[in-house]
Amino acid sequence: MVKIQFNDGRSIEVQKGTTFATLAKTYQLESSTPIVAARVGNVLRELYIKIEEDLQDVSFVNLSQKDGMRIYQRTATFLLIAATQKCFPHVTVLVNHHITGGYFCEFDQMADCTPTNLARIEACMREMVAKALPITKTTVPIDEALKLFNTLEMPDKEALFKYRRTSTINVYHLDGVDNYFYGYMMPSVEQVTCFKLQPYAHGFILLFPDEANPTELAKFVPQPKLSAVFRESEKWARILDVDIVASLNKVITQGRLPDLIRVSEALHEKKIAGIADQIAKQSNVRLVMIAGPSSSGKTTFAQRLCIQLRVNGLNLHVISIDDYFVNRDQTPLDEDGKYDFEALEAIDIQLFNEHMSKLIKGETVEIPTFNFKTGQREYKGHKLALGEEDVLVIEGIHGLNERLSYAIPRENKFKIYVSCLTQLNVDYHNRIPTTDTRLIRRMIRDNQYRGMSAEQTLAQWSSVRRGENRNIFPFQEEADVMFNTVLIYELAVLKQKAEPLLFGIDRKSPYYSEAKRLLKFLEYFLTADTEDIPRTSIIREFIGGSCFH
Incomplete structure (x- = not known):
């Protein structure tokens, strides 16, 4: 007999060699969804595995959990x-x-x-x-x-x-x-x-x-617009003959990566230039609103778009929605009683619409600056008026939500959804989740620019995803244009920076199994050098060396 100690304090004895699947049948009635795996401490176990020794901190995994x-x-x-x-x-x-x-x-x-x-x-x-x-x-x-x-x-x-x-x-x-x-x-x-x-x-x-x-x-x-972007990305991956990881590895071993980088970056630039041309042709557009989930590369995209809009003869003014936060004492709270800075109500929507409406009419407005230390909105004499060739570029998570800019006529707005939509798969049956690419991007950026560990990034990720599901994804089809920021070669570049961070997560950490999963995923990729990546590349926003920072 072996002893099983569950994480809820219960313990039982079972015959040595009993599988987790047999054990799970006893506890299935307590679960509203199928039990699909077991967890021993922070390590996942498949249900077919036989139990050969005493175990502690055992629990079962069902569909309510991401794993x-x-x-x-x-x-x-x-x-x-x-x-x-x-x-x-x-x-x-x-x-x-x-x-x-x-x-x-x-x-x-x-x-x-x-x-x-x-x-x-x-x-x-x-x-x-x-x-x-x-x-x-x-x-x-x-x-x-x-x-x-x-x-x-x-x-x-x-x-x-x-x-x-x-x-x-x-x-x-x-x-x-x-x-x-x-x-x-x-x-x-x-x-x-x-x-x-x-x-x-x-x-x-x-x-x-x-x-x-x-x-x-x-x-x-x-989701016809999102589907079209995926189809276009997959078409390009097949044209480049890099639609699965093995194809990318082959490019690296044959020394053809620099050429793939140049083609991938040129494709990005062509798409951004095309979006700028589309905006410039619409003389009634005064607000360009950019939104997308975390680590999509919105900042670099916005900078590159501004350059292309200037090439089209437009004058740009960048406004951050963050400067229209309500004062801290008016900030809504989430279900845990913490400040919910991602809620639409965290923004002074009425003031934002008043200012944007006046600017479109040609009036002068003093733009506020939000002081994150004091939690107060301040005015420092930043006055703005729009000329005939002037356009406002506004980046923020609520950019696609009509409630943010309810007072501005739709024809005066051009909405862009920016996301990292992975076009590369492990093979024809194993896909690479888009969220994994964004998570790895964020992990590296958080460590490089914010001094955060991979464990801290993983701890925040579920909250970030909840905010995206609530505030971004429901509105993505509202966009006039979607831009895919993924670069077909990037995971080979991100690997060398992500692996040391993930190896730093201790086996006792509640995020150990997630770190192990990501490490196994990165094993499929050969490592690529970064010297051929231009300083304007979106990936530079995460690995460093960007000319926009």
Whole structure:
């Protein structure tokens, strides 16, 4: 017998060799959503693992936790791939990006993506769930894995392993289908009941449980503008022949990275110039409003846009929404009783609209400055009036929300959504979350410019994400233009700065499992040098050396 001490104080004894899955069945009734993994201290454990010794600080992971949702989504993706292979052996599923509550997927042959075929695949998935088919894992030498995926005609997996430093690879098996996945799986598909295949654009969306309410399926909300940006980015990745990590590693080993950097930066500049041209053609635009989630590179984008607008003959005035914060004693509080600086009510909306309206009419306005030390708005004689060729550039998280600028006619505003939308995937079945790229960017910047540890950044991240979900993402389709700040080569550059920070997180830290996950993810990339990155690059905002700071 072995003793299990749970983190809630309870303890039990079980037969040595009992799996976490067997143990979880006893506690499933206490969980409103499926238990998908266990946690021993701060370390995740797959449920198939046998318990061979006494354990302390044990808990179970369900869909209410981010790790649990990731495991569920990964398992549902494997279920989709296995069902597709059974129904249509000639079809390859490409898992592209997260959108509208699920993963946008497509088939290698677009003609195969019909509602009839999708319905047949979904029915097969549900049959596999009804049979409670197990998922097993074996660890094989890397040479054996290379042979396996060559036989299975998965060149993306074969190329990925070529650059791995580990000597073994974990292979998952589901009803005769073998595959590799970055991250843990559920021990069977029995509880993968909440999903749907939703036809969309030229592909479909594998819908998952709603992250805010995991007992229900996420609501499908079309996002045509965001989808178009993703499609454009993926098209460019394929044109450059760098759509998966192995392709980027190949570029680095062949010494072609400097050329890839130049092309990627030129593409950014061309897109920014095009946005500036679009604004300049609309003579009625007086406010350019820029918004986007954390670590999207908004500051550098705004600076580069201003340069291109000046090339078009416009005079620019940059206004920070932060200077219109209400005084500290009027700042709203969040659910924890702390100042909520991200709430729209933290801004003096009435004063902001009065000032913007007067400026558009040609009147002179004294722009305030917010003193963050005293928590008071101050006036220091900063007076402003707009000429005929003058445009206001306003950056802030609420820029896309019409409530921020309710008094300004829509035709006088040009809204830009800026985000870091990852176009590179680990392979055709393992996607790179956009949030991971932003998190790594922020971690490096926080350490370099704010003296914060990676652990402190991780501690703040859930709060940052809540603010984005509330104040930014609901309004992204309001934008006139979306700009993707991701650079196809950047994770190879960020790796060398992020890894030392993540290794600094102690095993006893509650953020250890997240640090371990990110470190494993960065292992896929070869390290790239920074000397060829121009000082105007958006990535310089995070790694240092920007000419805009």
